[in-house]
Amino acid sequence: MKKTMMRFTLLGMLLSVFMPLCAQEKKIIHVGTDKLDLVMQVSEKGRLYQTYFGEKLKYPQEYQNLNWWVNASSDGSVVRRGWEVYSGAGNEDFFEPAISVKHNDGNRSTYLHYLSSETQSVPGGVETIVKLRDDVFPVEVTLHYVAYAKENVIRTWSEIRHQEKKPVVLSRYASSMLYFSRSSYYLTEFSSDWAREVQMSTQQLQAGKKVLDSKLGSRAALMMDPFFEVGFDQPAHETQGEVLLGTLGWTGNFSFTFEVDNVGNLRVIPSINPYESPYELAPNTTFKTPDFIFTLSSEGKGQASRNLHAWALKYQLKDGDKPRMTLLNNWENTYFFFNEEKLGALMKEAKDFGVDMFLLDDGWFGNGEHARNNDNAGLGDWEVNHKKLPGGVPALIKYAKEAGVKFGIWIEPEMVNPKSDLFEKHPDWAICYPNREPYYFRNQLVLDMSNPKVQDYVYGIVEKLMTENPEIAYFKWDCNSPITNVWSPYLKEKQNHLYIEHVRGVYNVLERVKKNFPNLPMMMCSGGGGRCDYEGLKYFTEFWCSDDTDPVERCYIQWGFSQFFPAKAMCAHVTSWNRNTSIKFRTDVASMCKLGFDIGLKDLSENDLAYCKEAIKNWNRLQPVILDGEQYRLVSPYETNHMAVNYVSQDKKQAVLFAYDIHPRLYEKLLPVKLQGLDPEKRYKVTEINLMPGRKSTLKEEGKVYSGDFLMKVGIEALKASQTTSTVIELVAE
Ligand code: DGJ
Numbered sequence: 001m002k003k004t005m006m007r008f009t010l011l012g013m014l015l016s017v018f019m020p021l022c023a024q025e026k027k028i029i030h031v032g033t034d035k036l037d038l039v040m041q042v043s044e045k046g047r048l049y050q051t052y053f054g055e056k057l058k059y060p061q062e063y064q065n066l067n068w069w070v071n072a073s074s075d076g077s078v079v080r081r082g083w084e085v086y087s088g089a090g091n092e093d094f095f096e097p098a099i100s101v102k103h104n105d106g107n108r109s110t111y112l113h114y115l116s117s118e119t120q121s122v123p124g125g126v127e128t129i130v131k132l133r134d135d136v137f138p139v140e141v142t143l144h145y146v147a148y149a150k151e152n153v154i155r156t157w158s159e160i161r162h163q164e165k166k167p168v169v170l171s172r173y174a175s176s177m178l179y180f181s182r183s184s185y186y187l188t189e190f191s192s193d194w195a196r197e198v199q200m201s202t203q204q205l206q207a208g209k210k211v212l213d214s215k216l217g218s219r220a221a222l223m224m225d226p227f228f229e230v231g232f233d234q235p236a237h238e239t240q241g242e243v244l245l246g247t248l249g250w251t252g253n254f255s256f257t258f259e260v261d262n263v264g265n266l267r268v269i270p271s272i273n274p275y276e277s278p279y280e281l282a283p284n285t286t287f288k289t290p291d292f293i294f295t296l297s298s299e300g301k302g303q304a305s306r307n308l309h310a311w312a313l314k315y316q317l318k319d320g321d322k323p324r325m326t327l328l329n330n331w332e333n334t335y336f337f338f339n340e341e342k343l344g345a346l347m348k349e350a351k352d353f354g355v356d357m358f359l360l361d362d363g364w365f366g367n368g369e370h371a372r373n374n375d376n377a378g379l380g381d382w383e384v385n386h387k388k389l390p391g392g393v394p395a396l397i398k399y400a401k402e403a404g405v406k407f408g409i410w411i412e413p414e415m416v417n418p419k420s421d422l423f424e425k426h427p428d429w430a431i432c433y434p435n436r437e438p439y440y441f442r443n444q445l446v447l448d449m450s451n452p453k454v455q456d457y458v459y460g461i462v463e464k465l466m467t468e469n470p471e472i473a474y475f476k477w478d479c480n481s482p483i484t485n486v487w488s489p490y491l492k493e494k495q496n497h498l499y500i501e502h503v504r505g506v507y508n509v510l511e512r513v514k515k516n517f518p519n520l521p522m523m524m525c526s527g528g529g530g531r532c533d534y535e536g537l538k539y540f541t542e543f544w545c546s547d548d549t550d551p552v553e554r555c556y557i558q559w560g561f562s563q564f565f566p567a568k569a570m571c572a573h574v575t576s577w578n579r580n581t582s583i584k585f586r587t588d589v590a591s592m593c594k595l596g597f598d599i600g601l602k603d604l605s606e607n608d609l610a611y612c613k614e615a616i617k618n619w620n621r622l623q624p625v626i627l628d629g630e631q632y633r634l635v636s637p638y639e640t641n642h643m644a645v646n647y648v649s650q651d652k653k654q655a656v657l658f659a660y661d662i663h664p665r666l667y668e669k670l671l672p673v674k675l676q677g678l679d680p681e682k683r684y685k686v687t688e689i690n691l692m693p694g695r696k697s698t699l700k701e702e703g704k705v706y707s708g709d710f711l712m713k714v715g716i717e718a719l720k721a722s723q724t725t726s727t728v729i730e731l732v733a734e
Helices: 002-022 060-065 300-316 340-353 392-403 421-425 452-468 492-516 551-561 583-590 606-626 708-713
Strands: 027-032 036-042 048-055 069-071 080-082 099-102 112-122 125-134 139-148 153-162 168-173 178-181 185-191 199-204 208-213 227-232 242-249 254-260 265-272 279-281 291-297 327-329 357-360 406-411 472-477 522-524 542-544 570-574 594-597 630-635 642-648 654-661 683-689 705-707 725-733
Touching: 027 060, 027 125, 027 139, 036 060, 036 139, 048 112, 048 178, 048 291, 099 153, 112 139, 153 168, 153 279, 153 300, 168 265, 178 242, 185 254, 199 551, 227 254, 227 300, 242 254, 242 265, 242 300, 279 492, 291 300, 300 630, 327 340, 340 357, 340 392, 340 606, 357 392, 357 472, 392 406, 392 452, 406 452, 452 472, 452 492, 551 570, 551 583, 551 642, 570 583, 583 594, 583 606, 583 654, 583 725, 594 606, 606 642, 606 654, 606 725, 683 708, 705 708
Parallel strands: 327 357, 327 594, 357 406, 406 472, 472 522, 522 542, 542 570, 570 594
Antiparallel strands: 027 036, 036 048, 069 080, 099 168, 112 125, 125 139, 139 153, 153 291, 168 279, 178 265, 185 199, 185 227, 208 254, 227 242, 242 291, 254 265, 630 642, 642 654, 654 725, 683 705, 683 725
16 A cells, blocks of 8 residues: 555656656757756747756756746735846836837837757857847847856857947847846945956845946946855855856946836846946847856855856866966066166066066156156057157166066056147047047047057057067056046947947957967056956956055955956065065965065065075965966955965865965964865875064974865864964875
């Protein structure tokens, strides 16, 4: 009897799982990675809906069990509403759409219907291409999803086309749309300003909209960063809970809309910011949106960050698989005041110091009354300053060769000072109102990159420097002004295209640079971290996180950027900001990213100099662990008075722990730092490195061997009670 009952129960279970297969098959589109499923379904009326996004479902047959509609009424009556994958304005959905089109007859509605879908293999993943078409107007949208299986990252974008007689006007053109139904949503945003980049703050989303956006045009991320985190059912936690991390690959105005609807469901809409940008799309041309890159983790944001890091190193960041150069920059040391001999001497110092490259910053160009001796003049005139550097760049390269270091150079090619030969010759190349008093940001204007002639000119700056001096080994590409005085002399009556065409113009130039000088590493800099997006990083090997190099502030800044970017992409320089802190603390903080120096070496004591040389050697030796290993954020500066991060090599044979004491309280209880990501079975020898000359480690665990299991469960007593101190520990498996 019992057995029969069991058989029935089993049969019942199987039936409930597979029954829907017998009913009419639903048209399903599935985008999957090793751990995630994004499932879409075509409704009876041919519209496309998201039916699932979350942890991978074990039985693909059960995608059929998902319904395209959700109950959309809070009063109990059955109102069916779907989560339309690319919702159009004017349809039965009352919330924020992905697309809004004004058709030739003035109608503003878009009802997209499923046409076809296909998949194809692309580097690292599978691309799903879904075609949709309006049933009344000849408007098509093609959705692209590239799923990176191993990294659990999805990159998605959309393409809009039409065959109406005249241009249609797009006033919404999102990259994608995602929906969630959870008990609560906690948004972490990253607000910024000069020297205060990526300030993390979290708030619970309530009914209605929250928008994170930028209207700055060129230095677009100056005040808000193009990325976010959403914690589901709880604020995003480092090691547990479900977390969405998303970022837009667009070096211009962006917007993320988070809208909680009447029944408590959340939609997330990443897009170019449509602000002042209704786009007139000509027939048979394609409007391609930027990529939205996202990952979902059910093991907290630490894992989500590692997903993005792994993806970026393999598939997005320029030269993600190549090592990076340490460098000595002269900006904070000399500012605009140098000459050939002074630079020659600095290059020799750089060699003796042990870095790979000398990087010449701002101030090397402009002549006569447009000499670049301060930030008032010279931008645009990329002719070497003959007074300061009579031998030109070739002489500097000769100095670098003699010294035995590589030579890198700063440019800010998209900008112009009104006090420049370029502006006198081509005032119409700058974005500026013809009929208003100009407003200057850092005494400069933004060149009009929508103008192909300007693009040629900007590309020509790099080309000329590289053709005349093929030994230039690196560019620091700066961008210090947002778009001000928003008028393009080139676009004339199409001013509404300026914000978009400007960014496309920048990409045209960068594409040419990458194509013609593929092995040229470049730093993306924007007065600090005003540019930090993954489309930009296709062309740049790294970015400058902030002009704020005070190591205390840097802890927060590096913690913030590490949520989205691998250490290899993040430049960190040791300077004399907050010189009250030791050189060891400053160097140890910079060492958790791509290490560089921007400091007068002559100002360092013998001891400090010796310490730095040793730290550079250590960093170079450990570069494969720090830059190519996996990062685990262990102790948050936002939650404690310390910070700790460890890196583990891919084979788990080596690890590095960075522990920082920022502002500990008196008699504060210090907990051991539990490492993560080690092999529990391996036995690791613990050695403190980066010690000041003559100092011995006071670490209890120094020189001892522990299992990975022990180090992850018990930890190392690496934190101290003293202000701004640091401990760097190398772990090597026996
Ligand atoms: C802003 C950058 O962030 C600095 O590092 C430096 O290059 C200056 N510009 C030079 O003007």
